[in-house]
Amino acid sequence: MEKDILASALIRSMARDLPVPDLVRTTELLKQQGQLKAVEALYAAWIHHNSDHPLAYAVQFNFAVVLTDTGDLTRARECLERAIAQNPDFMPAYVNLGRVHERQGNVGLAVVQWSAALARTAAVNGAAVGNKTTLLNQSARVLETANQDDAAETVLRDSLELDCHQREPIQHLVALRQRQCKWPVLVPSERIDRIALMKGMSPLSAAAFTDDPLLQLALAAHYDAAEVGTPSGALSAWPRAMASEGPLRIGYLSSDLREHAVGYLMTEVFALHDRRKVEVFAYDCGPEAKDPLRAHFQSTADHWTSVTGMDDAAAAAKMAEDGIQLLVDLNGYTREARLGLVALRPAPVIVNWLGYPGSMGSPYHHFLVADDWIIPEESEVYYSEEVLRLPCYQPSNRNREVAATMPTRTEVGLPGEAVVYCCFNGSHKLNRFTFERWLQVLAEVPGSVLWLLGSTEGANARLREHAAGRGIAPERIVFADKRPNAAHLARYPLADLFLDTAPYGAHTTASDALWMGVPVLTLSGRSFASRVCGSLVRAAGLPELICTSAEEFLRRAVELGRDRTALASLRDRLRSGKGSCTLFDMPGLVARLEALYGEMWARCRAGDLPRPDLAGLEAVLDAGCEVQHEEVEVQAIADYRGFWRELLARRDAYRPIEGQRWRRCVARNGARAVQVGPASDLRAARLDS
Numbered sequence: 001m002e003k004d005i006l007a008s009a010l011i012r013s014m015a016r017d018l019p020v021p022d023l024v025r026t027t028e029l030l031k032q033q034g035q036l037k038a039v040e041a042l043y044a045a046w047i048h049h050n051s052d053h054p055l056a057y058a059v060q061f062n063f064a065v066v067l068t069d070t071g072d073l074t075r076a077r078e079c080l081e082r083a084i085a086q087n088p089d090f091m092p093a094y095v096n097l098g099r100v101h102e103r104q105g106n107v108g109l110a111v112v113q114w115s116a117a118l119a120r121t122a123a124v125n126g127a128a129v130g131n132k133t134t135l136l137n138q139s140a141r142v143l144e145t146a147n148q149d150d151a152a153e154t155v156l157r158d159s160l161e162l163d164c165h166q167r168e169p170i171q172h173l174v175a176l177r178q179r180q181c182k183w184p185v186l187v188p189s190e191r192i193d194r195i196a197l198m199k200g201m202s203p204l205s206a207a208a209f210t211d212d213p214l215l216q217l218a219l220a221a222h223y224d225a226a227e228v229g230t231p232s233g234a235l236s237a238w239p240r241a242m243a244s245e246g247p248l249r250i251g252y253l254s255s256d257l258r259e260h261a262v263g264y265l266m267t268e269v270f271a272l273h274d275r276r277k278v279e280v281f282a283y284d285c286g287p288e289a290k291d292p293l294r295a296h297f298q299s300t301a302d303h304w305t306s307v308t309g310m311d312d313a314a315a316a317a318k319m320a321e322d323g324i325q326l327l328v329d330l331n332g333y334t335r336e337a338r339l340g341l342v343a344l345r346p347a348p349v350i351v352n353w354l355g356y357p358g359s360m361g362s363p364y365h366h367f368l369v370a371d372d373w374i375i376p377e378e379s380e381v382y383y384s385e386e387v388l389r390l391p392c393y394q395p396s397n398r399n400r401e402v403a404a405t406m407p408t409r410t411e412v413g414l415p416g417e418a419v420v421y422c423c424f425n426g427s428h429k430l431n432r433f434t435f436e437r438w439l440q441v442l443a444e445v446p447g448s449v450l451w452l453l454g455s456t457e458g459a460n461a462r463l464r465e466h467a468a469g470r471g472i473a474p475e476r477i478v479f480a481d482k483r484p485n486a487a488h489l490a491r492y493p494l495a496d497l498f499l500d501t502a503p504y505g506a507h508t509t510a511s512d513a514l515w516m517g518v519p520v521l522t523l524s525g526r527s528f529a530s531r532v533c534g535s536l537v538r539a540a541g542l543p544e545l546i547c548t549s550a551e552e553f554l555r556r557a558v559e560l561g562r563d564r565t566a567l568a569s570l571r572d573r574l575r576s577g578k579g580s581c582t583l584f585d586m587p588g589l590v591a592r593l594e595a596l597y598g599e600m601w602a603r604c605r606a607g608d609l610p611r612p613d614l615a616g617l618e619a620v621l622d623a624g625c626e627v628q629h630e631e632v633e634v635q636a637i638a639d640y641r642g643f644w645r646e647l648l649a650r651r652d653a654y655r656p657i658e659g660q661r662w663r664r665c666v667a668r669n670g671a672r673a674v675q676v677g678p679a680s681d682l683r684a685a686r687l688d689s
Helices: 002-014 020-032 036-049 056-069 073-086 091-103 107-119 126-145 149-162 167-179 194-200 203-209 213-227 239-243 261-266 292-300 312-321 339-343 377-382 432-444 457-469 485-494 508-515 528-539 550-561 564-577 586-605 617-624 640-654 660-666 679-687
Strands: 248-254 278-284 303-306 326-329 349-352 367-370 386-389 420-423 449-453 477-480 497-499 520-523
Touching (some): 002 020, 002 036, 020 036, 036 056, 073 091, 091 107, 091 126, 126 149, 126 167, 149 167, 149 457, 167 194, 194 213, 203 213, 203 528, 239 312, 248 261, 248 586, 261 508, 312 339, 349 586, 386 586, 420 432, 432 457, 432 550, 485 508, 497 550, 508 520, 508 528, 520 528, 520 550, 550 564, 617 640
Parallel strands (some): 248 278, 248 326, 278 303, 349 367, 420 449, 420 497, 497 520
């Protein structure tokens, strides 16, 4: 039948008797049937015989989309160039031509195309504004990728001045300023205020912005509602999964099963699973990669499927056909996540683990895997998922490749005898509160230096300038250049003590430091991201390096900097305990993980899956956004729940909060406990406790 459709369309194309709407309908039908070669043939024939058609430029554009999807970038570029030649005011062709140049590695030519289009968008109308913001956003993206951060920020602000309701440019602007260590991060402009910037930031940026788990939950729920929404076609029955009686069919969905921080952590997990209990299905949604770690994952999974080229519905159908019983989302709110796919509920049970450090605030994640340090029982109120726990939340890789030769301090620009404090966290985790604490440590430990992972030239210069403004010589801030992971690990032992960031602490980075024998001093707050490092340090056998206040962190950092004997003792304990500590007990972690999977599945079969409760969170978001988080370190607020009761009471006074749960929360009078209602009021009761 497909041959008949194609033959008829080809004959009509050659006779110049196939209108463009019919051409589009025919190509869509062929695409749905998987006949991409037929689509190419039909477009090519139509263009050859109808090159003078007034809509030929649009057909060239459509043909270029098909060629881009199939990877034929050279022919796609030629089609787009012809489309522009035929209609120089057709903006989508400039956008896509720039993208093709970018994919071919010609970033400069991409920006040239987008700039040319911007020069043609002088008209003030809806279409022109939409085209211009698209072009500006594309330009900002490639400028950011090329580390042209100042230029990218300018372009993003130009885009937001045209349309202040765009979510993606706000997310990029906030993340960009965090990465550049530009404080304050939120800088309002004429068309966009601070609250809009707060509500528009991504949940991952919020984890580094403030140690406020209730606000982070509300922001995550807001983000999910705006970015994912309520997809059509979500699955409500999984016949194969529900009928399966063999090993649990576990699906791991990730864009990071490659040379990536999450990939390094997951290295041993697939192979350690007991195949009598678990069958491992890996679903890759990331960019194409051919590195050794990707090959390792492909060989240790029972089944490997790339869903990168599939749309959400097709990928969800594939998972359902595979009979996946538990889908483990290893991305969460991180780059290249496929939350539209997860929202389609491709498995009966959906689990949030490892990729995103916090609650998803979504209606479709049932469980969150953590441990008792990261989420103490009294903090479960801040999570929409039901919390289940491992001995230590984070897996690790006991087979890390470490370069054979460790450089000397001189070779990496460090002083030979001074105390070296280090932090190799990304610059986006660094805020003013943390950096100024570090500068206080340097001031009280003469001659000491701070060894940081280098960022952009602008960010590095900004940190040294900030240090100089606080009376610390700029040369005491030393930057480590980017190196392959094995070489990076080999230089860790040159440092004496790792100083953690707050509120978004070291995760994979802390595990690396502890594996290499470098003690890590951390400040555990209230949020997930702020407590992971404490979990790792405790699991490595050094619980005394967990601080619970900024004052304690400062005091301990100074004490250890002045006591080389104590530092040496900590190193010895790390080395001697590496083979027996909880942190590196991967067989134990995987066995416990399998037990949790079994518990989740039993709950599902019993019809007892948790139902995320997201009521009232918009009111929480409104109240939390009123706080000047860059002036007040929420981590230091002693009565956090009292702080929130006051915020919600003010909000309720002028706009009553719907739902008995939140009214009970704000109605508490002094030390008198509120009357606790049914289970649906659990969050309010705990917040008030």
